[in-house]
Amino acid sequence: xxxxxxLSLTLVTFWLLNSGHNTTLMLSxxxxxxxxxxxxxxxxxxxxxxxxxxxxxxxxxxxxxxxxKEIILANFLVVKHIWLGNKxxxxxxxxxxxxxxxxxxxxxxxxxxxxxxGTVTVNLQGDQFMVHALLQESIKELKAGEMxxxxxxxxx
Amino acid sequence: xxxxxNISSSVFLLTGSFLCISGGVGILRFPDFYTRMHxxxxxxxxxxxxxxxxxxxHNPDFFVDIKLMIILIMxxxxxxxxxxALASAAMRNDFSQKNNEKPDSEQVKPxxx
Amino acid sequence: xxxxxTLAILIVMVMAITRGIMGPTLYDRILAVNMFGTxxxxxxxxxxxxxxxxxxxxxxxxxxLINFISVIGVLRYSDSSIFKHSNQQxx
Numbered sequence: 001x002x003x004x005x006x007l008s009l010t011l012v013t014f015w016l017l018n019s020g021h022n023t024t025l026m027l028s029x030x031x032x033x034x035x036x037x038x039x040x041x042x043x044x045x046x047x048x049x050x051x052x053x054x055x056x057x058x059x060x061x062x063x064x065x066x067x068x069k070e071i072i073l074a075n076f077l078v079v080k081h082i083w084l085g086n087k088x089x090x091x092x093x094x095x096x097x098x099x100x101x102x103x104x105x106x107x108x109x110x111x112x113x114x115x116x117x118g119t120v121t122v123n124l125q126g127d128q129f130m131v132h133a134l135l136q137e138s139i140k141e142l143k144a145g146e147m148x149x150x151x152x153x154x155x156x
Numbered sequence: 157x158x159x160x161x162n163i164s165s166s167v168f169l170l171t172g173s174f175l176c177i178s179g180g181v182g183i184l185r186f187p188d189f190y191t192r193m194h195x196x197x198x199x200x201x202x203x204x205x206x207x208x209x210x211x212x213x214h215n216p217d218f219f220v221d222i223k224l225m226i227i228l229i230m231x232x233x234x235x236x237x238x239x240x241a242l243a244s245a246a247m248r249n250d251f252s253q254k255n256n257e258k259p260d261s262e263q264v265k266p267x268x269x
Numbered sequence: 270x271x272x273x274x275t276l277a278i279l280i281v282m283v284m285a286i287t288r289g290i291m292g293p294t295l296y297d298r299i300l301a302v303n304m305f306g307t308x309x310x311x312x313x314x315x316x317x318x319x320x321x322x323x324x325x326x327x328x329x330x331x332x333x334l335i336n337f338i339s340v341i342g343v344l345r346y347s348d349s350s351i352f353k354h355s356n357q358q359x360x
Contacts, residue, residue, distance in 0.1 A: 017222045018327075075202040078194055079175060082182040091191050114236035117197035120190070122243045132243065134194045166270040173277030176308070180284035183304065189296050192288070196304045199281065207274060207311055211318055214271070223326040227314065227333060231307060234337045238303055245344045246296045 003047045006054065008038055053104055059154050066150060071116055078117045078134060090136045096143060098127045099152050109151040113142070165213035172206030179203060189246060193239055200235040204228065275315045282308050299343060306336030 015030040041047050081088050100106045110121040110129060118138045123130040133139045142148075175198060182195025208228045212221050282305055289301035310333045317325025 017219070018226070018330075020219045071201055075175065075198055078182075078198050079178045082178050082185065082195060082198075086185065086187055089186075089191065091188070110240070111236045114197075114240050115201060115232070117201060118194050120193055120197070120243050121240055122247050130247075132190045132193075134191055169270050169274045173274045176281045176311075177277055179304075180281035183288050183301065184284055189294060189300070192297065192300060196300060199304060200307055204307070204311060207278075208314070210270075210274070211314060214318060215323060217323070220323045220326065223323075223330065224314070227310065227326065227329055230330065230333050231310065234333065235307065238337060238340050241341060241344045242296065242299060242303070 004038060004042075007041065007047060008034060011037060056104075056154060063150060063154055067112055067115070070147070074116045074118050074138070077137075081135065089134055091132065091134055092136065092139065093122070093130060093132050094139050094142075096129050096131055096148075098129055099145075099148055100127075100155055102155060105151055105155040108154065109148065112147060112151065161213055161216075165210045168206050168210030168213065172203050172210060175199065175203035175206060190243070193243060197235070197239065200231065200239075204231050271315060271319050275312065275319060278308055278312045278315060282312070299340065303336070303340045306332070306339070310336065 011034045012030075015034065019026055019030065098106055098109055100109055106124065106127070110124055113119050113121045113129070113131060116138075118134045119142060120132050121129050122132050131139075131142065133142070179195050179199030182198065183192050186192045186195055205228060208224050212224050215221070285301045285305045285308065289298050289305065292298060310329050313325055313329040313332060317323050317329070
């Protein structure tokens, strides 16, 4: 029930921010759509603690700040190697081990790896991630495991 | 104050355009499929963010800014999902690095059910 | 400045479509089409500002969602036999 209430509050905010109209007709249309969406979500059985990770919300801003910094640094590294040309890159596949326990932690870790340019998660089996990296340096950085540690901190 | 906002908006837009063009050069220049995916990653994270932030500074109207923010968050959530789906589909179909320079007329047989 | 950014995005779209035509494999083409779609979202938002009509942003949001669905939709068929080039050749 708690998840349903939070989902409907999110949808109401989304509607109000996107529409910007306050007439009765628009508000009632929005009401109908929100009720319909919640009905469909219940039929699909997707409303649970994994679709809305509320227990993570408080810790997320710090992680996002760190991830933003990483993304900016990685972007400039990849752009530098684009202009330096094919000789300077060393693409490789590698396997890394994740230390997260829950599924959602693993998904956050895999998505963070993919979001950082220069590394892409190709496959995910158990706690083994298959990663394709553009440079040997990014593999070393991943194996050092700072991102792994930060995502694991997020979990508990 | 106004000039400062205008100048920073221009700087963001120009940096975003430069990053975008670098990604475009990368997709033409890199040797195989997986490395090209990293070049696309550049245009989908920082370049998009820079251009959208530049637009946000250019027009400080509340509803417009919220919509730009929604586009930014959406593209940051969508792009890793799409590239992971693409990479794992390529991997699943045994698309290893050695056979990826064949033209696809050799690889794809006509579909006959 | 807006016009310069719009031109840059157009150049990048031409590069993406070049890669889409050159190939050489199916996955390169899907990648190029995906990049073309995300750049279209940016182009629509920039054009809205160039023409002074920020209402275009609604269209950009819808286009971002449609682009995502289309890429996932194409990849959904990667289980079907037309995608399995190397496996089929072995038979």
